[in-house]
Amino acid sequence: MSDLRELYQEVILDHQRRPRNFHRLEDANRQAEGFNPLCGDRIHLYLRIEDGVVKDVGFEGSGCAISTASASMMTESLKGKTEAQAEELFEKFHDLVMGRQQADPAGLGKLAVFSGLREYPVRVKCATLAWHTLRAALQGSLETVATE
Amino acid sequence: MKTARGIDARESPDGGSSCDVQRIREDFPILKQLIHGKPLVYLDNAATTQKPRQVIESIVSFYSEECSNVHRGVHLLSERATRGFEATRSSVRRFIHARDDREIVFVRGATEAINLVACSYGRAHVRAGDEVLVTAMEHHSNIVPWQMLCAEKGAKLRVAPMNSKGELLLEEYERLLGPRTCLVAVTHVSNALGTVNPLHEIVEMAHRNGAVVLVDGAQAVQHMRVxxxxxxxxxxxxxxxxxxxxxxxxxxYGRERLLESMPPYQGGGDMIASVTFEKTVYNKLPYKFEAGTPDIAGVIGLGAAIDYLQSVGIEKITSHEQDLLHYGTSILEGMPEIRILGTAAAKTSVLSFTVQGIHPHDVGTILDQEGIAIRTGHHCAQPVMDFFGVPATARASLALYNTRDELDALAAALRKVIEVFS
Incomplete structure (x- = not known):
C-alpha cells in the first residue's frame, strides 16, 4: 500500500475529487484539445493570455485521477506566468515525470508530487496529457493533441 | 509431446473444480511468477491467453529439431516441417468442424483474416450502393476493414443495434437486411461484453437475403465448441x-466455393503454380492465399494449442468458465460501487465493469500492485463504450486456469481501490 500512496498522494486525490479551474473560459483567446486514445481521456484547455502573461485558465474533460489532478494542478500553477515561464514549466514537469537526471523538483512547487510516476511508466502519458495540450494552446495549434 | 491432463469431471462441494485446475495451472510456467511480490492473478485472457509448456516446447522443438521451409524442399527436414504444418491444418479443420483442409487458410490473426476477406472477396463483389452490415458490438478489426472497403467502393456500412444488456436486437438486424446487403460481418462473442450472438438466426436471416456472413470467432473458439x-x-x-x-x-475458414471465386490477397512465392513475365497461374486452395514463407513455428504452436484444448476438453472448459463467470458476477454484484456492463443472457467469461467515481486506469494500476492483471480501456471497441456512455471499462476475462480464489483476490483488491479513493 505504501507504494500506491507514493502515486496516489492525498494532494492528487484531492485535486481529482475537486478539480480546480474546472470550467470553460468564455473569454479564452487560446485553446486546445487533448486526447489519450489508450484510455479515452479527453481535455479541453482554455487560456486567456494578455501581454504575454497567462491571466486566466480553465479546463473541461474526463480522465483518470492522474490526468485530472495533473490538469487541475497545472492550471493553478500557470496563472500569472509568462508564456516563456509556462514553456519552462512544461520542460521541468516533463523531466520530472520521465525520471530524467536533470529533473529539478525545486522549481515545480506542489507539482513535485508527480515524481512518484517514475515507478509507473505506463501512467506517464496520463500526467502529461494536459501539459501537451498546454503546449499546443500556447503554439496556437488547432489540431487535437494525441498522446499516442 | 506430453499430453495434458483433463479437468476431472468431479467437482468439489463448493461447485468449483479447484484441484483439477491446480493440475492445469502446472502446465503454465508463467503463472508461477510473482508480480510486485504477489502471486500473478492473470485475468486478461481476452487480450491474450498464457501458453502451456506443451505449446512452448513444440516451438522449441521445431526450431531445435525440424527447422526448415515448407512445401519446397526435397530433404528430410523440409518434409518433416511440411508434415507438421499440414497436420495442423487438419487439426484446425477438425477443431472447427470444417469440411475440407482446403478451406483453412493460415494468416497472422483474426484481423488479417478479416482484411483478407475485405480486400479479396469485398473488392471483387461489393459495388457502389451496396451495403455491409455489422453490429454495434464489433471490435475495431471488424469495423475498420469494412469502412475502408465501403469508402473505396462507394458502399454503405450499416450497424445493427443492441439493447442495454449488450444483446443484439435481432428484429432490428433483420430489418436492416435488404436487397443491397451483400455481406454481414458479425462477432461470435463480444470482446468487450462477453455477449454470445445467436449465430444460427443471424446466418439464416442473412442467407435468406442473399448476403454472405463473416463471423469473428476470436473470442469464441477458446470457450465453446464451434x-x-x-x-x-x-x-x-x-x-x-x-x-x-x-x-x-x-x-x-472460408467456404470452398467462395474461396475458389476470390482473387489472391497477396502475391509472391508459394501462392503460384507457374510464373512467367507474361502470365502467372495461381496455386490451388488454400495456398493461393498463403504467399511467402508462412509462420511455420506459429502453425506448429497453434497445432499444439489445439491439442492441448482438446485434451482438456472444450465442454469441460465451458463449464469451468461458466462457473467462474457466475461466481465473479455474484461477487461484483454484491459491491454497490460496481456496475457490470454486458449482462446478456448468453455470455462467455468476461466481466466488464466500472467502479463509481474511479477511472478504470486507476483501478488497473492499483490491481496491478496486487499482482492482478486486467485490461482497462476501450478494448478496441470504442462504439461499445460510446453506447454505454463511458470512456473506458475495467475488464476481467477468465480462462481455463483461473480459479474462484483468484476472483476472491480480485474482489479484495477492488475493495482496496475503493478504500484508496474514498
Whole structure:
C-alpha cells in the first residue's frame, strides 16, 4: 500500500475529487484539445493570455485521477506566468515525470508530487496529457493533441 | 509431446473444480511468477491467453529439431516441417468442424483474416450502393476493414443495434437486411461484453437475403465448441494467441466455393503454380492465399494449442468458465460501487465493469500492485463504450486456469481501490 500512496498522494486525490479551474473560459483567446486514445481521456484547455502573461485558465474533460489532478494542478500553477515561464514549466514537469537526471523538483512547487510516476511508466502519458495540450494552446495549434 | 491432463469431471462441494485446475495451472510456467511480490492473478485472457509448456516446447522443438521451409524442399527436414504444418491444418479443420483442409487458410490473426476477406472477396463483389452490415458490438478489426472497403467502393456500412444488456436486437438486424446487403460481418462473442450472438438466426436471416456472413470467432473458439458447418457461416476467423497458442498466427475458414471465386490477397512465392513475365497461374486452395514463407513455428504452436484444448476438453472448459463467470458476477454484484456492463443472457467469461467515481486506469494500476492483471480501456471497441456512455471499462476475462480464489483476490483488491479513493 505504501507504494500506491507514493502515486496516489492525498494532494492528487484531492485535486481529482475537486478539480480546480474546472470550467470553460468564455473569454479564452487560446485553446486546445487533448486526447489519450489508450484510455479515452479527453481535455479541453482554455487560456486567456494578455501581454504575454497567462491571466486566466480553465479546463473541461474526463480522465483518470492522474490526468485530472495533473490538469487541475497545472492550471493553478500557470496563472500569472509568462508564456516563456509556462514553456519552462512544461520542460521541468516533463523531466520530472520521465525520471530524467536533470529533473529539478525545486522549481515545480506542489507539482513535485508527480515524481512518484517514475515507478509507473505506463501512467506517464496520463500526467502529461494536459501539459501537451498546454503546449499546443500556447503554439496556437488547432489540431487535437494525441498522446499516442 | 506430453499430453495434458483433463479437468476431472468431479467437482468439489463448493461447485468449483479447484484441484483439477491446480493440475492445469502446472502446465503454465508463467503463472508461477510473482508480480510486485504477489502471486500473478492473470485475468486478461481476452487480450491474450498464457501458453502451456506443451505449446512452448513444440516451438522449441521445431526450431531445435525440424527447422526448415515448407512445401519446397526435397530433404528430410523440409518434409518433416511440411508434415507438421499440414497436420495442423487438419487439426484446425477438425477443431472447427470444417469440411475440407482446403478451406483453412493460415494468416497472422483474426484481423488479417478479416482484411483478407475485405480486400479479396469485398473488392471483387461489393459495388457502389451496396451495403455491409455489422453490429454495434464489433471490435475495431471488424469495423475498420469494412469502412475502408465501403469508402473505396462507394458502399454503405450499416450497424445493427443492441439493447442495454449488450444483446443484439435481432428484429432490428433483420430489418436492416435488404436487397443491397451483400455481406454481414458479425462477432461470435463480444470482446468487450462477453455477449454470445445467436449465430444460427443471424446466418439464416442473412442467407435468406442473399448476403454472405463473416463471423469473428476470436473470442469464441477458446470457450465453446464451434461447428462452422452447423453454423452455416461463409467465413470464420480466429487468432492463435487467444486460444493458448503463439502470437502472429491465425486462421481464416472460408467456404470452398467462395474461396475458389476470390482473387489472391497477396502475391509472391508459394501462392503460384507457374510464373512467367507474361502470365502467372495461381496455386490451388488454400495456398493461393498463403504467399511467402508462412509462420511455420506459429502453425506448429497453434497445432499444439489445439491439442492441448482438446485434451482438456472444450465442454469441460465451458463449464469451468461458466462457473467462474457466475461466481465473479455474484461477487461484483454484491459491491454497490460496481456496475457490470454486458449482462446478456448468453455470455462467455468476461466481466466488464466500472467502479463509481474511479477511472478504470486507476483501478488497473492499483490491481496491478496486487499482482492482478486486467485490461482497462476501450478494448478496441470504442462504439461499445460510446453506447454505454463511458470512456473506458475495467475488464476481467477468465480462462481455463483461473480459479474462484483468484476472483476472491480480485474482489479484495477492488475493495482496496475503493478504500484508496474514498
Amino acid at each position: 461447428d462452422v458447418q452447423a453454423l452455416d457461416c461463409d467465413f470464420y476467423v480466429f487468432s492463435g494467441h487467444k486460444i493458448y497458442g503463439p502470437t502472429g498466427i491465425g486462421v481464416l
